[in-house]
Amino acid sequence: MTTSDAGASPSPLPHPTLAVAGVILTAGVAAWMGPSLDRLLPFTVLYSAWTVLLLLVVFRQGDILRRPVVLLGGAVLLRLIFLPTVPDLSVDPFRYLWDGWLTASGINPYRWVPSDPVLVHRQGDVLFQEMNSRDFFSLYPPLSQWLFLPAGALYERLGWPGAFLVLKGTITLVETVGLWFLYRAMVTKDLDLRYLALYAWNPLTVVAVAGVGHSEGGLILGLGMLALGLARGRATLAWVALGLAVISKGIPVLLAPLLLKHHWTRQGPAVTLQALGLGLVPAVALSAPFLFPGLVERTLASADLYVSLFQFNAGLYAALASLLGALPEVDPHAFLGPALRAGYLGLAVWIWLRHPATRFGDVIRGSLLLLGLYLVAATTVHPWYLLWGLCLVPLVRWHTAVWLWVAWAAMPTYFAYVGVREGALAALFWGGALVFVLRSEWPALRRPLLRWAGVRKGRQIAPHVVGDTVLDLGAGEGFVGRNLARTTGRTVLLADMAPVFQVPVPGFVFDGRSLPLPDGSVDTVVLSLVLHHARDPEHLLGEALRVARHRVVITESTFRWQLERRVLEVLDRQVNRERGDGTMDQEPLHFDTARGWEERVRTAGGRVLLSRRLNRVGHRHHLLVAAPVGAARGQPSPKRWNSSA
Secondary structure (H helix, E strand, O other), X not given: OOXXXXXXXXXXXXXXXXXXXXXXXXXXXXXXXXXXXXXXXXXXXXXXXXXXXXXXXXXXXXXXXXXXXXXXHHXXXXXXXXXXXXXXXXXXXXXXXXHHHHHHOOOOOOOOOOOOHHHHHHOOXXXXXXXXXXXXXXXXXXXXXXXXXXXXXXXXXHHHHHHHHHHHHHHHHHHHHHHHHHHHHHXXXXXXXXXXXXXXXXXXXXXXXXXXXXOHHHHHHHHHHHHHHHHHOOHHHHHHHHHHHHXXXXXXXXXXXXXXXXXXXXXXXXXXXXXXXXXXXXXXXXXXXXOOOOHHHHHHHHHHHHHHHOOEOOHXXXXXXXXXXXXXXXXXXXXXXXXXXXXXXXXXXXXXXXXOOOOHHHHHHHHHHHHHHHXXXXXXXXXXXXXXXXXOHHHHOOOHHHHHHHHHHOHHHHHHHHOOOHHHHHHHHHHHHHHHHHHHHHHHHHHHHHHXXXXXXXXXXXXXXXXXXXXXXXXOOOHHHHHHHHHHOXXXXXXXXXXXXXXXXOEEEOOOOOOOOOOOOEEEEEEEOOHHHOOOHHHHHHHHHHHEEEEEEEEEEEOOOHHHHHXXXXXXXXXXXXXXXXXXXXXXXXXXXXXXXXXXXXXXXXXXXXXXXXXXXXXXEEEEEEEEOOOOOOOXXXXXXXXXX
């Protein structure tokens, strides 16, 4: 799942129009089949094909998506295709229509729970019978209630299916306006428009909004308007947008400190406070008809119960609950949800204070970070929640692969409703997300991880080092050699093909074949996970045996089956991306079995003193201790090279 930001691909699709038609056709077949639980498997297959086709169009032939008629026209067409469907993937629309029905009848939907005896004359209706959470006060904010109103007003005339189509049409129309705002924001900032299709054409977006009719349409309106306000430097518009987003979903209130910081820095306190005051007027006006004493307390009580009683696709929560649940007399569900919320709020404060907010991209990235971490800490992560961040991804293309993965992996989570273990589905969803996060953040994580790995490898190697002088051959950044120097007190010299040393240990650069050292000039040569990267492993091993007076200590990743070898090659290239002066992941790899490395040692002129596996779990990390044939068995000789080399 690539996230390349390059322009036109060097190998574009030969027929981009056919690829676009393929997306539309696949969506049409999926809509005809219907997003329903009884056809979930074939629908998920079509959903996956739609995702793949979309990625091919965006990343291999994006020029066609830079045409507004294709980009926006395709987005509208996809939504129109799904509007007539009546899926059963969610019962939320029953509650939407219930709230809208009450509002149209002059009843405040926040005042009573659906099961209250006051509403007994409505409880025989299909809306009441099919909804969940009948004993909860409505959690849908005022803007959502306004979106429910047209369908609710027509409910008694049209019945459930007809009113549901009106509901979806209203929400989809509002979401499409939000999409237009996102488009105008990208035009204003001269951003690459093809990436907007990652949201606008995404099957998750189309199914969740036009197919199932989730209330995120109002949120997209607010976030799209917010992006446009930021792009054009119009503070009042940005605050109007944030107010609308908050009264649509509530969660965007987390973005307020970041937006305040942005405008305060760029436009000063006077302009910021004026824009804030004026901007919140529409949100207050739309909320006013629903306000009454005790509203906040009722809503918060229902929200607390919802968080406490419902869990779905909660990665961090589920993992911690499983670990803590294994402890005697510990009920993690009693405290874990509030603890995660408190932890998240503390992290949000840190982001508000430390994250830059000067530029447009800073605010969008900060918003993605806040919304993404909220989902990580949440006890319930329904598929449509992902639209909160997915709509912002085209604006900055930050962690794009992560959001694209979860947008696809959201559909398989529905299999929990047909008997598949929820834990396995959550592992697929969150495990994939973690892999893509690590891949994206690897350059920042590499140095501390390499430092830790250097300590671990040094401890494994140190007991087998003899003599006073050690050559760390293929030292890379030098963390293994530095640890050997610190823990053993020996004099260490680093050697590699590129000057990438990051430690205060002397070293030299060589051509990867011939070492500029005399025969037997060092006591021990260390080759830590080096030989499989060598262009000629046997020759380099021969050089190590030549310059070593007593020992060559080798650690290598080994395999038993070809599948293991393939996995090692993939992981090695990912881990070593951009290392070794940017070429380490480009060279051929020469992994071998443990016996294969033993034979290579003998062929290169050495004898094996020790051969054993270093670990029991994970990839096969093997240790070989070799000596040059005929090497002296007495005391090591004094060092033969200058430590200042």
